[in-house]
Amino acid sequence: MQFRFIFVLLLTVASSAVNASLMWESVTRFGQVPSRGDGELYYPSGVAVDHSNGNVYVADSLNQQIQRFTADGVFLNRWHFGGGLGLAVDSVDGNVYIGSVSSHRMHKFDSLGNELAVWGGFGSDPGQFNQPRDVAIHPVTRNVFLLDSQNKRVQEFTPTGGFVQAWPSDPEVYRPSGIAIDPTGSVVWTANTGAESVRKYDLAGNLLLSLGSLGSGPGFFRWPRGISVDAAGNIYVAVTDMEHVQKFDSDGNFLQLFMGAENDTQGPAHPRAIDVNMVTGHIYTAAAYANRIVTIQNILP
Numbered sequence: 001m002q003f004r005f006i007f008v009l010l011l012t013v014a015s016s017a018v019n020a021s022l023m024w025e026s027v028t029r030f031g032q033v034p035s036r037g038d039g040e041l042y043y044p045s046g047v048a049v050d051h052s053n054g055n056v057y058v059a060d061s062l063n064q065q066i067q068r069f070t071a072d073g074v075f076l077n078r079w080h081f082g083g084g085l086g087l088a089v090d091s092v093d094g095n096v097y098i099g100s101v102s103s104h105r106m107h108k109f110d111s112l113g114n115e116l117a118v119w120g121g122f123g124s125d126p127g128q129f130n131q132p133r134d135v136a137i138h139p140v141t142r143n144v145f146l147l148d149s150q151n152k153r154v155q156e157f158t159p160t161g162g163f164v165q166a167w168p169s170d171p172e173v174y175r176p177s178g179i180a181i182d183p184t185g186s187v188v189w190t191a192n193t194g195a196e197s198v199r200k201y202d203l204a205g206n207l208l209l210s211l212g213s214l215g216s217g218p219g220f221f222r223w224p225r226g227i228s229v230d231a232a233g234n235i236y237v238a239v240t241d242m243e244h245v246q247k248f249d250s251d252g253n254f255l256q257l258f259m260g261a262e263n264d265t266q267g268p269a270h271p272r273a274i275d276v277n278m279v280t281g282h283i284y285t286a287a288a289y290a291n292r293i294v295t296i297q298n299i300l301p
Contacts, residue, residue, distance in 0.1 A: 079113025
């Protein structure tokens with residue numbers, strides 16, 4: 001079923017390049033029933049888009065499963081997986097990668113839920129993890145970049161689990177929850193959740209930019225969890241405790257803010273994760289408290 005309604009957000013910014021009134025449209029909503037049935041979600045905490053066909057994968061957290069939907073929210077299939085938060089899909093072969101924060105391992109599945117590989121284990125040595133919370137796929141090499149949250153670093157692996165590198169632990173990072181790679185494959189963005197910021201690195205883990213601080217307005221964050229990048233290199237940050245999504249260009253300049261209604265019927269209530277379909281531009285948010293996925297698009301020219 002399709003739900004179409006307009007959200008209007010009012011924001012005041014100094015730059016005349018940013019509109020004072022931005023309109024977004026909610027294209028679809030799916031889930032919304034805290035149950036274990038097909039297509040029903042209970043506290044979804046991760047979302048990932050297969051750019052080749054638009055299919056959407058959801059880490060259905062409290063149901064301990066992964067579910068797959070069409071771009072319009074039609075249920076396709078599901079399989080059991082416990083302890084998973086963020087996930088990613090390789091749009092070349094359709095394989096799905098997700099880390100388990102409870103077992104401290106990385107798991108690889110095909111689109112039907114057949115497990116293809118598993119690696120890792122608790123620890124701080126290369127190839128070991130401490131609460132892996134999100135994953136991103138490099139668009140060129142297809143290597144897997146795992147956000148090794150409690151070790152405050154990112155680790156890179158081949159698609160078969162071969163260790164490539166581990167970034168040095170970043171002392172300015174606290175409880176990071178989201179990771180994304182730009183479409184050129186040259187930079188990595190992370191949501192530095194506990195430190196209320198977003199960080200930009202090169203592929204070797206050198207810090208290029210730190211963006212944001214604690215606050216409620218444009219360019220400020222309160223518990224930013226999810227992060228994604230569109231085809232133009234713009235970044236989208238799901239600011240969980242402020243119930244909104246912020247958009248920035250690749251240099252970290254604020255562009256737009258989408259504010260959802262703070263209830264279980266409208267808006268991206270408590271958005272824990274976000275991903276952008278690089279073909280259509282549709283933005284998928286995991287609205288955890290409302291047990292649903294909300295798809296939005298910018299309808300301004």
